[in-house]
Amino acid sequence: MLDVQQWLGALPPLVIYLTVAGIIGVESMGIPLPGEITLLSAALLAATGVVEPEWVAVAAALGAIIGDSLGYTVGRRGGRPLLVRLGRRFPRHLGPDHLARAEQTFARHGVWAVFFGRFIALLRILAGPLAGALHVPYRRFLLANATGGLVWAFATTYLLFHLGRVAEHWLKNFSWAGLALALLAGVGSTWWLRRRAHRTPEHDEKVSSGTP
The missing domain is CATH 1.20.5 (Single alpha-helices involved in coiled-coils or other helix-helix interfaces)
Structure with missing residues (x-):
């Protein structure tokens, strides 16, 4: 995470926001990228004054909501065979076992899997495409997707932001x-x-x- 934070820190603030939104968005479409690590790194940069926490959270939320919606569309058109092909391309992240566990979670929790999936690495990647492939009604999906994306983005950003400020203050006065x-x-x-x-x-x- 330190490498990602240093890499982001070398970018202008606007580019950092766009990068956070882009990486989280692509991850939410079903492509394994370090979305959560990017958000954590940007939140810690906000604690040092490099960027504004509210814009980090907004960027992360938009990336999550839009990315999941695009993933839903792709999954609805491509169906389960698309997820199987993705599993072959990324076996360490989306292999048959991962897909089976994600399907079991959807079967057990329904649309709530989309909301809580934002906080779980596996479902954060598969929630959108899998909901589309399983023909979850889009209105229900969008409600769970938007709510989960907003809660995840703002809670994660401000938790890390305040922890970073406390740590910086403690180290400064040490x-x-x-x-x-x-x-x-x-x-x-x-x-x-x-x-x-x-x-x-x-x-x-x-x-x-x-x-x-």
């Missing part, structure tokens, strides 16, 4: 004296544990031999 004290405590405890470990066998040997 004094050099505190750092030195922590290092000394770490070295001292390590030395004590090693000394203790070396002395314990000697002590056991003296006890077993009866030496005072």
